Every structure is written in C-alpha cells, then in structure tokens.
Amino acid sequence: MKRVATKEDVIAATRELIAQRGIRAIGVDQIAELLGMSKRTLYQMFECKGTLMNACFERMSCQQQEKIRRQKALAEDNSLSYLLLLSAEYVTGLYHVDISFLEDVSQMSMLYEHYEKCRTLWQQEMTRALTQCLLEEYLLPQINPSVFASQILNTFFELRIRRLSTLDDDLMLLQTIIRGASTTKGLNLLDR
Numbered sequence: 001m002k003r004v005a006t007k008e009d010v011i012a013a014t015r016e017l018i019a020q021r022g023i024r025a026i027g028v029d030q031i032a033e034l035l036g037m038s039k040r041t042l043y044q045m046f047e048c049k050g051t052l053m054n055a056c057f058e059r060m061s062c063q064q065q066e067k068i069r070r071q072k073a074l075a076e077d078n079s080l081s082y083l084l085l086l087s088a089e090y091v092t093g094l095y096h097v098d099i100s101f102l103e104d105v106s107q108m109s110m111l112y113e114h115y116e117k118c119r120t121l122w123q124q125e126m127t128r129a130l131t132q133c134l135l136e137e138y139l140l141p142q143i144n145p146s147v148f149a150s151q152i153l154n155t156f157f158e159l160r161i162r163r164l165s166t167l168d169d170d171l172m173l174l175q176t177i178i179r180g181a182s183t184t185k186g187l188n189l190l191d192r
Contacts, residue, residue, distance in 0.1 A: 005035040022100030057114035079132035094160040138186035
C-alpha cells in the first residue's frame with residue numbers, strides 16, 4: 001500500500017524544488033506530481049502556495065538556527081574558530097541553493113520578511129562572535145562588529161548572486177578577510 005504524503009513530506013519536497021529551481025519556477029502542480037498526490041489533497045493541507053511557502057521558510061529558519069548551534073558546538077569555546085566556522089557555514093549555504101532561489105527570496109515581497117529574518121539571525125550571531133573575538137583581542141580594536149558582520153554577509157551574498165566566484169574562491173577570500181582583521185594573537189591562533 002502506498003504511503004500518503006504528510007505535511008512534512010510536502011514541505012520537504014517543496015523546499016528541495018525551490019532550492020533547485022527558485023520559487024517562481026515551481027507550481028503546486030509540480031509539487032503534487034512529485035509526491036504522487038492530487039492538487040486537491042495538497043490544498044487541503046495548505047490553503048495556497050503562499051501558505052506552503054511560509055511553512056517552508058519557517059522550516060528553513062529553524063534549520064539555520066540549528067546550523068549555528070552546530071558550529072558553536074564545534075568551536076569548543078574558541079571565539080575565533082567559531083567566527084571562521086560560522087562565516088564558512090553561511091558562505092557554503094549560499095552554494096547549496098540555485099541562484100534563482102536567492103534572487104527570488106530577496107526580491108519577492110511575500111518572502112522578504114523570511115529573508116530578513118534569516119539575514120538578521122546570521123548578522124546577530126556573527127556580530128556576537130566578532131564582539132567576543134574583540135574582547136579576547138583576536139581582532140583589531142577598530143573593527144565595528146555589527147558593520148563588519150553586515151559587510152561579510154553582503155559581500156558573499158553579492159558574489160554568489162552575481163556569479164563572480166566559486167565556493168572555494170569565496171572560502172579563501174573569507175579566510176583572507178578574517179586574517180586581515182586579526183591581531184598577532186589572532187594570527188597565532190589561526191596558524192596553529
């Protein structure tokens with residue numbers, strides 16, 4: 001007997017499709033077909049495509065929070081390592097989705113709130129990491145954590161959306177930026 005798709009199945013399938021093709025490139029027909037269900041059944045679960053998209057982005061937000069928690073656990077109380085891991089996770093995440101998805105999320109008004117929520121989450125956590133690095137004297141004292149975090153997020157988002165580099169290029173640039181902002185104490189830690 002064929003298993004009936006759950007709301008979780010619909011959300012997972014939709015997230016996969018939008019990450020691969022972008023939001024505008026998929027429709028309810030494709031989602032229902034992928035899951036072997038009727039559009040009617042899908043609409044019984046989700047009132048409209050917008051409701052389904054909101055559910056997808058809420059799930060993505062939870063996953064972003066989990067990624068941040070994992071990186072924090074991996075850093076073992078070392079703020080500079082945490083900053084590097086956190087920044088690399090953000091950059092790598094930009095390459096896990098198609099560029100059309102990033103364009104859609106940042107331009108579609110119905111999703112802008114979710115985009116800003118995720119961006120704010122990364123900005124706040126990166127600002128905290130930078131602040132801790134400053135307190136521990138791993139970074140140069142003239143760095144403004146909030147501004148620096150915003151610049152990192154904006155720079156790598158723009159590089160990705162404009163297709164100006166590769167993931168490896170971006171990760172190398174990220175390390176170069178953080179090394180350039182490091183004190184001698186920070187460089188010594190990075191070189192271990």
